[in-house]
Amino acid sequence: MKVQKLELPNMITEDKLKDLYKEMWMIRYFDEKVDQFFAKGMIHGTTHLCVGQEASAAGSIAVIGRKDKIVSTHRGHGHCISKEGDVNKMMAELFGRETGYCKGKGGSMHIADVEKGNLGANGIVGGGLPLAVGAALTSKMKKENYVVLCFFGDGASNEGSFHESVNLAAIWDLPVVFICENNQYGMSGPVKDMTRIENIADRAGAYGIPGKVVDGNDMIEIMNTVNEAVEKARDGAGPTLIEMKTYRWKGHSKSDAKKYRTREEELEWRAKDGIKRFKETLIHAEVFTEEEAKQLQDEAYQTIEEAVKFAENSPEPSMDSLLEDVYA
Known part of the structure; x- marks a missing residue:
């Protein structure tokens, strides 16, 4: 197999690499739309x-x-798509339509798909950390042998929930992998002004667990590092803290004008684009050609275009459903 040159985890086949390339474009096109x-x-x-x-x-x-x-986190569209989320339901939810994941009432930060293993996005910074630990504890107590990936941002690493969750997972050897997506900014504050240490992953030492720093735009390094941590967790050896250094191209939220960072910095990080680098890696490994890569990109675009049409053509929730799924 040509893909053996890439030194990948066993489950990553040549077809899987192609699917991942398409998936990355789906994530980008979804959020750009x-x-x-x-x-x-x-x-x-x-x-x-x-x-x-x-x-x-x-x-x-x-x-x-x-x-x-x-x-997931409040920045969770990519996680949902990667965990086999339905982009039609996702787009419909954002349009406020009744065919959405939350019937149009939850919006961007409340999408979940429990059947697919996505326990949900979270509007509370650091709010997902204790939920991940609870799910991992369930797996251990019921001997269900599943592992939980817990995504959170650099800003959440300064919340009390981070320290409490990592400490509890460590002392109980729970099957959870903590993944800090360090995109360099917590809202408008640079991480270097918010945290004294150079790497958030260095905090792992305080809890007696491994801490790893990876290039958050390098697909090969990410897959190998996370796979090692997942196998360790599944074998009962406890959690790992992985920090992925990456960058958000857009503002913190839709109202963010990004006045706190320079154009030069943005261009520097855009040159490290993970999709472009993955494409170059796969072409070099002869997984696909330039033409095949373009076809996968076009298919991803078409999938998101169809999701937009689905959302636009879906009905809005009726007034009669106003109090449905509301608990007191």
Whole structure:
């Protein structure tokens, strides 16, 4: 197999690599469409886009099984798509249509698909960390042998929930992998002003677990590192803290003008684009040709275009359903 030259985990076949390339483009096109619709006033509320961070979601989730779980963040569209999320339901939810994941009432930060193993996005910074630990504890107590990937941002690493969750997972050897997507900014504050240490992963030492730093735009490094941590967790050896250094191309949310960073910095990180690098790697390894890569990209674009049409043609929730799924 040509893919053996890439030194990949066993479950990553040549076909899987092609699927991952298409998946990364689906994530990017989805969020770029959402960005456009917010600017036109066609989508309301707020949203947090992961353009530029596609590799951390796609690469991490690529190495887990269907029974394994993920816990997402407020910037969670990529995680959902990578965990086999339905882009039609996702887009419909953002349009506020009844065919959406939350019947149009939850919006961007409340999408979950428990049947697919996606335990949900979370509007609370650091809110997903204890949920991931709870799911991992369930796996251990019931001997279900699934692993939980817990995504969180650099800002969440300064929340109390981070320290409590990592400490508990460590002392109980729970099957959870903590993945910090360090996109360099917590809202408008650079991580270097918020955290004294150079690497958030260095905090792992305080809890007696491994800490790894990876290039968050390098799909191959991400897959190999996360796969090692997942195997360790599944074998009962406890959690790992992985920090993926990446960058969000857009603002923190739709109202962010990004005045706190320079154009030069943005261009420097765009040159490290994870999708472009993955494409170059796969062409060099003869996994696909330039023409085949373009076809996969076009297919991804068409899939998102169809999701937009599905959302636009879906009905809005009726007034009669206003109090449905509301608990008191």
